[in-house]
Amino acid sequence: MANVLEVKELSKQYSKVLAADKVSFEIAEGEIFALIGPNGAGKTTTIRMISTLLQPTSGDAVVAGHSILKEPEKVRESITYLPDEAGAYKHMTGVKYLRFMAGLFTSDIEKLNAYVERAKNICGLGERLNDKIGSYSRGMIRKLLLARAVMTKPKLAILDEPTSGLDVLNAIEIRKTIKKLAAEEGMSFLLSSHNMLEIEFVSDRVGIISKGHLMVTGTTAELKERYSAPNLEEVFERVVKENEVR
Amino acid sequence: MKFVNLLKKELSELINAQMIIGLIVSLSLFWLMGNVMQSVTEELAEDSRNTNVYVCDMDDSDVTHDLIKDMESNGAAVNKVTVNGEDYAAALKDKDYKSFVVLPKGFGDTVKSGKKPEILSITKVKSASAFSGMTGGTDTAEALINKYLSVELSKQQGVSEEELKNIESELSVVSHTVVADKSAKISSGAIIGKITSQNLILPIIIMVLILMTSQSLIASISNEKIDKTLETLLSAPVSRGSVITAKMLAAAIVALINAGVMMFGFSAYSKGMTGAVTSDLNVDGILQDNLTTDQAFRQLGLNLGVTDYLLVGVQLFITIMICLAISIILGALVNDSKSAQTMLLPIMMMVMIPWFVSMFTDVNSLPMVPRIIVYAIPFTHTFTSIPNLMFGNTAEFWIGMVYQIVVFAIVMFFALRLFKSDKILTMSLNFGQKSRFKKSGKTNED
Numbered sequence: 001m002a003n004v005l006e007v008k009e010l011s012k013q014y015s016k017v018l019a020a021d022k023v024s025f026e027i028a029e030g031e032i033f034a035l036i037g038p039n040g041a042g043k044t045t046t047i048r049m050i051s052t053l054l055q056p057t058s059g060d061a062v063v064a065g066h067s068i069l070k071e072p073e074k075v076r077e078s079i080t081y082l083p084d085e086a087g088a089y090k091h092m093t094g095v096k097y098l099r100f101m102a103g104l105f106t107s108d109i110e111k112l113n114a115y116v117e118r119a120k121n122i123c124g125l126g127e128r129l130n131d132k133i134g135s136y137s138r139g140m141i142r143k144l145l146l147a148r149a150v151m152t153k154p155k156l157a158i159l160d161e162p163t164s165g166l167d168v169l170n171a172i173e174i175r176k177t178i179k180k181l182a183a184e185e186g187m188s189f190l191l192s193s194h195n196m197l198e199i200e201f202v203s204d205r206v207g208i209i210s211k212g213h214l215m216v217t218g219t220t221a222e223l224k225e226r227y228s229a230p231n232l233e234e235v236f237e238r239v240v241k242e243n244e245v246r
Numbered sequence: 247m248k249f250v251n252l253l254k255k256e257l258s259e260l261i262n263a264q265m266i267i268g269l270i271v272s273l274s275l276f277w278l279m280g281n282v283m284q285s286v287t288e289e290l291a292e293d294s295r296n297t298n299v300y301v302c303d304m305d306d307s308d309v310t311h312d313l314i315k316d317m318e319s320n321g322a323a324v325n326k327v328t329v330n331g332e333d334y335a336a337a338l339k340d341k342d343y344k345s346f347v348v349l350p351k352g353f354g355d356t357v358k359s360g361k362k363p364e365i366l367s368i369t370k371v372k373s374a375s376a377f378s379g380m381t382g383g384t385d386t387a388e389a390l391i392n393k394y395l396s397v398e399l400s401k402q403q404g405v406s407e408e409e410l411k412n413i414e415s416e417l418s419v420v421s422h423t424v425v426a427d428k429s430a431k432i433s434s435g436a437i438i439g440k441i442t443s444q445n446l447i448l449p450i451i452i453m454v455l456i457l458m459t460s461q462s463l464i465a466s467i468s469n470e471k472i473d474k475t476l477e478t479l480l481s482a483p484v485s486r487g488s489v490i491t492a493k494m495l496a497a498a499i500v501a502l503i504n505a506g507v508m509m510f511g512f513s514a515y516s517k518g519m520t521g522a523v524t525s526d527l528n529v530d531g532i533l534q535d536n537l538t539t540d541q542a543f544r545q546l547g548l549n550l551g552v553t554d555y556l557l558v559g560v561q562l563f564i565t566i567m568i569c570l571a572i573s574i575i576l577g578a579l580v581n582d583s584k585s586a587q588t589m590l591l592p593i594m595m596m597v598m599i600p601w602f603v604s605m606f607t608d609v610n611s612l613p614m615v616p617r618i619i620v621y622a623i624p625f626t627h628t629f630t631s632i633p634n635l636m637f638g639n640t641a642e643f644w645i646g647m648v649y650q651i652v653v654f655a656i657v658m659f660f661a662l663r664l665f666k667s668d669k670i671l672t673m674s675l676n677f678g679q680k681s682r683f684k685k686s687g688k689t690n691e692d
Contacts, residue, residue: 014672051481054668073483081481087473104482145478158481 004029004156004188005050009059011212012045019045021212022059027156027205030186032178034199037209038240043192044084046209047160050190051081064155077105080149084161084192087141094129094136094144095120098151105152115151122177123147139170146174150181157181158190163198171195175202196233208236210243268591275595281616282603299387300346302327302337309354309398317390334422334429338370345369345384345434347391357395360402365391369434370424373608373633388419425546426638432542440539441548441636449605452565452628453597454508459501459566460573460593466493467577468586477671490665494570501566547638554635561647565628568654569593574661578670600626604633624653 005027012020020042027033035043048054050061052072060067066074088097095116102115120129123143133141142163149157162178163171179202181187193199199206200220207217216223216239220232229235299322303310314324327346329337338344348366356363367384399405421433470476479489543549550558576589603609603620609630612620620626627646634643664670 048477048671051477053477053480053671073485076481076483079481081478083474083477085474086478087475089475090473101478101482104479104484 002029003027004031005033005061005063005190007046007050007059007061010046010049010056010061011058012042012049012054013057018212020049020056023209023212023214024059025207025214025217027188027190029155029188030182031205032182032189032191032203034191034193034203034206035209036193036196036199036206036236041209042212043209044160045212047081047158047190047192051079051158052076053081078155080152080154080157082145082149082157082159082162084164086145088133088145088148090134091132093132094123094125097133097144098129098148101148102151118153119144119147119151122150124173139166142166142170142174146177150177150187153185153187156188156190160192161194162191163193163195171198178202196231196236200232206232208239210240213243215239215243268588271591271595275599278599278616278619279602282607282612285607285612285616297322297386298325298343299323299390300325300327300343300384301387302329302346302348304329304351305349305353307354309357310349313349313391313394316394317387320390320393322386322390332429334368335370335424335427338368338424339427344372347384347387349391357398360399363395364420366420366422367433368422368424368429371434371437372637373610423542423546425548428546430542430545432539436539437542437546437548440543441633448632449601449629451505451508452562452625453601455501455505455562455566456569456593456597456625457590458504459497459569460576461590462497462500463493463570463573464577464580464586464589466497467574468580468583468589471577471580471671472583472586480670486666486670487662490574490662494574497570497573498566548636550632550635557635557643557647558631561628561631561650564647564650564654565625568624568650568657571654571657571661574665575657578664578673596623596625599623600629604629624650 003026007023007025009022009024010020011018011022023042023046025033035046037043045054049056050063050068052068052075056069060069062068063075064078066078068075089100092100098116098119099112102112102119105115106112123129123146125140125143128136128140129144133144136144142165146159146162149159159178163174166174175198178189178191182189182204191199191203203220205217205219206223208215208223216226218226223232223235224230227235227238229238299317301314301317301324303314303326317324325343327337329348334348337346346368348368350364350366353363353365365388367388369384420431422429423432423434423437425437467476470479480486572593576592580586580589600609600620600623603612604626609617609620609626627650630646631643634640634646664673
């Protein structure tokens, strides 16, 4: 399968901190790749660089054939990004928000309507979509934002902590939606999460990042075998501690 | 002990670098205001004890010579002024005094015949500020002439000193006002009054326009940052230029709507106010056979034409653009709702200072340091634009506009660079404190 994303030695230096150090990985079409790591490891920085929000200090990433350095606008046509703890415009109704966001991806009214219809079906908020977002619960907002992120059928959906702060039922629903979209529509996902159970359940491959270095990548099964660990949580612990000792 | 613990926590939240900077800014503002007021009050005090009297003796008679001697014996330093015909403007051109008294031909004969003589009071008005029509020297001259005449006429008519105290003014004063190279037969008070009532609304509209525009744009950018909707927006297939242009335009439209509504409301209010004031003062009645203020305005060239209003409009537009550019930078510095409120403070200062100063005095009359500070504020030139055009200070108007364009270009350059860089997401004004993002465990470097 062709790669939707190829990250090539991406680095980001803030004034004092090297937040990402030559991070390289790739994501194939229809693949769900999870980037995991402790707080401050460089996950969000890497994701923001791929989303063209931050300028890399060095390296490049190619999304659907477009370089984030040379063609950032083309990259943005191929991706959607759901930031961690992201909000939505509270004064808008759910439907208006979806129409507004769809309008940033297309000027064709038929396409726009199709995107909105798709988002309506995915989020499952029904009549509540006609209410102001300010009246939504956290779970409802997250569902709305996830629907927004996938309504345009992007080649790559980048979701930073997609289920953070949600109750178990809402989190399960969102994970199922992600898996379904990847399997049935061939959509690729780049996720970041602290929830190892979620990662084991939802992702095809995992990358563990620590102090800006991408330490290891592989399927959950491969990693468990390599580190002789019963679960991903232990793999994570060993990888991060090994990096701290170095 | 527990209470002290609580109090310490509350104080540490309230007493921070932002508050200290606010205090320093307030102190600086008071210092500047103090300087302005000191210069105004000094000018007022100097004007009130002004014994330097400027007199044009056109009569050149024994009576006028005697009058001038009497004035000098009463402590006045009488300076002779020469006027060519009725060209009063030329007599005041490039002079350090701005008013004088004319003793017209036939003054002495009128006094000798026991009638009430007439003198002319000439005053130059340079700006629309409240104290620009001060005429201390002339007032002194008028008082001394009046005193002399009272004594002289009383002697002629054999009036006792006791009766003299009850005699009203023996002097009839005809006021002339000079603006640039033109003069009109009207008192400077009537001119200043009319300008003040006409210009009452404009500074308020400028203030509303600037504050509303800034507040909307700062709120728009800071809310997007705080709610993390900005990241979503900037990752969509639209250019950052479009995002910021839409924000700037929306803020400008909202500000214009607000300004329009305010203008309508204030014009109705001021119409009522000035109507009442004018009728109370009976300004038109005082004018009697003098010109009406409208006629005087035309004669003095104080009426603004279509081109002038267009120029003022252009300057207002540049002002809004400067304000939007500054607001982008301030909005980008916000990292929580508390700092969002603080961000309006610098703009408020930049509006309040020129408004306050231009209301009370002519900026040019300030001491050097405050004058440089006030002129460095780009909004000052908006407040002074109409007075500059009215009083024919076109060079000052154009210098102001060019300065504003330069300021806009510089600030906009930095604002766009900021919005198109990483800094729009990573920059914040923390003053050494941990940012909201870091506090939540989600660092910018994560």
